Amino acid sequence: MKALNLITLALLIVGGVNWGLVAMGGHEMDLVANIFGGDESAGARVIYALVGLSALWQILPWSKALRMGEDHAEAGHTHSHVAR
Structure with missing residues (x-):
């Protein structure tokens, strides 16, 4: 599960x-869309879906x-008190 958390x-x-680039420069700065040939392309839609x-x-x-x-939570402890 740690690998999946890192990937996500x-x-x-x-x-x-x-999205930060889109906010600064409009849709012309949408790198995902530019890499995959437009925001309606199958590749871009897959990336957008994976991000979601x-x-x-x-x-x-x-x-x-x-x-x-x-x-x-970061240490993975399941109980409230941990010896330090």
Whole structure:
């Protein structure tokens, strides 16, 4: 599951940078669309879908971090007290 979390996090970073570029320069700066031949191309739509699915997947560790506290969630602890 750690590998999947890293992959989805990387996709979210790609998506975030892409949207930042779109915000600064309009749709001409949409790198995903430019790489794959337009925002309606199959390749771009796959990337957009993967970024969206990655966001949904990342809700799981985010909600765990909210419940347990970030330090415990990152360490993978399932109980509330950890010997330090």
